[in-house]
Amino acid sequence: MAAQTPTAGGSDASTETALYLYGVTWAEAARSQRGAGVHGASVGAIRHRELAGLTSPVESTKVRAKRRDLLNHAEVLKKALEHGTVLPLRFGVAFESAEALVEDFLDPRYAELVQLLRSFEGRVELSVKAFFREEAILGEVVRGNPRIKQLRETTRTSTGSSMYPLRVELGERVAAELQERTLRARQALLDRLSRLAVDVQVDQEPIEHRVLAASFLVERKRVAAFDDAMNELAKEEEPRMQFKYLGPLAPHSFVALSAEAR
Amino acid sequence: MAIATQGTASNYLQRAPSPSGLADVVELILDKGLVIDAYVRVAVIGIELITIDARIVIASVDTYLRFAEAVNRLDLTQTEAAGLAELRDGGGNGDGKTKGMVEGAKDAFSKDDKEKERAKRG
Numbered sequence: 001m002a003a004q005t006p007t008a009g010g011s012d013a014s015t016e017t018a019l020y021l022y023g024v025t026w027a028e029a030a031r032s033q034r035g036a037g038v039h040g041a042s043v044g045a046i047r048h049r050e051l052a053g054l055t056s057p058v059e060s061t062k063v064r065a066k067r068r069d070l071l072n073h074a075e076v077l078k079k080a081l082e083h084g085t086v087l088p089l090r091f092g093v094a095f096e097s098a099e100a101l102v103e104d105f106l107d108p109r110y111a112e113l114v115q116l117l118r119s120f121e122g123r124v125e126l127s128v129k130a131f132f133r134e135e136a137i138l139g140e141v142v143r144g145n146p147r148i149k150q151l152r153e154t155t156r157t158s159t160g161s162s163m164y165p166l167r168v169e170l171g172e173r174v175a176a177e178l179q180e181r182t183l184r185a186r187q188a189l190l191d192r193l194s195r196l197a198v199d200v201q202v203d204q205e206p207i208e209h210r211v212l213a214a215s216f217l218v219e220r221k222r223v224a225a226f227d228d229a230m231n232e233l234a235k236e237e238e239p240r241m242q243f244k245y246l247g248p249l250a251p252h253s254f255v256a257l258s259a260e261a262r
Numbered sequence: 263m264a265i266a267t268q269g270t271a272s273n274y275l276q277r278a279p280s281p282s283g284l285a286d287v288v289e290l291i292l293d294k295g296l297v298i299d300a301y302v303r304v305a306v307i308g309i310e311l312i313t314i315d316a317r318i319v320i321a322s323v324d325t326y327l328r329f330a331e332a333v334n335r336l337d338l339t340q341t342e343a344a345g346l347a348e349l350r351d352g353g354g355n356g357d358g359k360t361k362g363m364v365e366g367a368k369d370a371f372s373k374d375d376k377e378k379e380r381a382k383r384g
Contacts, residue, residue: 023296024296067284070284070287070288070291070292071284071287073287073291074280074281074287074290074291075280077291078280087296088291088294088295088296089295089296089297089298090291090292090293090294090295090296090297091291091292091295092292093297093298105298127290134332135336138329138332138333138336139336139338141333142333142336142338143338148333152333152334152336155330155334156334167326167327167330167331168323168326168327168330170326170329170330170333171323171325171326171327171328171329171330171333172326174326174329174330174332174333175321175325175326175329178329179319205318206318206319207317207318207319208317208318208319227277230275230277231272231275234272234274234275235272237274238272238273238274239274241274242274242275242276243272243274243275243276244276244278245275245276245277245278246277246278246279246280246281246286247279247280248279249280249281249290252290252291252294252295253294255295255296256296257296257297257298
């Protein structure tokens, strides 16, 4: 799709079209952007000085999106990342027209967006999740704590209601052990991986058996070293942990605009 | 879209270059990224939000009884060997013995990923 260049006069028909916005990139890098976006529309760029908004036309700003559209949004950003630095937008932002995109967003925020893009130059996001495998970690807990081991022996052979307080005690002690082991393991993983990163965002929500959910901002040239570290960690933590490792991604977890003009 | 798992040194490490399952994508682009409040207008419909299945840790008697039961079910002599075989076979999808015990990992191994895994294994 040819780039739509908004002009002050705005006589171009394309400026009447509502535009869905995926991300902001350097105008130079936006040239090579291709592919299908929301509702299958082809992706193009709206340039403003050194910046470009990656967009595709939508029927109106009130469009409804489905699963395929979410996947396409992510795919557009992934492709953009292959061509250079990109500031990813959250799903669901659309402007009335190309002029509105420039006048309400790219122009008033020009300096801030340029600065943001520069700050992410040559950097990518890597997402890491680690989970305890329940059977393995519980086995570890039982073997490592004599009182838990003893309570287990007592309560598993007898089912009577007299065992209730002991069961609660057993569970409470297991929960405490799990929490301690989770925090310790999380810190160990963070210590290892943070050294390779420029910045880290940790999701603190306490999900059962989740040891770590974190995003790391990493220099592209250090991604290979990060890969190695992940492989080593996964081997070391076998079989009690399993990992999910995603990236390189655009810096979704690290972009933010200043609040005042939002 | 790329296959979710690439060759890694460990069966316990799932590596993906880009979000391939809906759970990943939802987490990445609905929760994160630049947001321009006044312009968030696109409604999302028909998306099954599978990530909300993840179990949040709550300190309660119910939780304790659940842990007590899980610990009592453990076969300590088999824990390690069985755990390994299962993962090598099943790619860590929590089937068989660990079924119902890995709710916390649901957002790591979404339905999408499981389907992909099955398709790959034929």
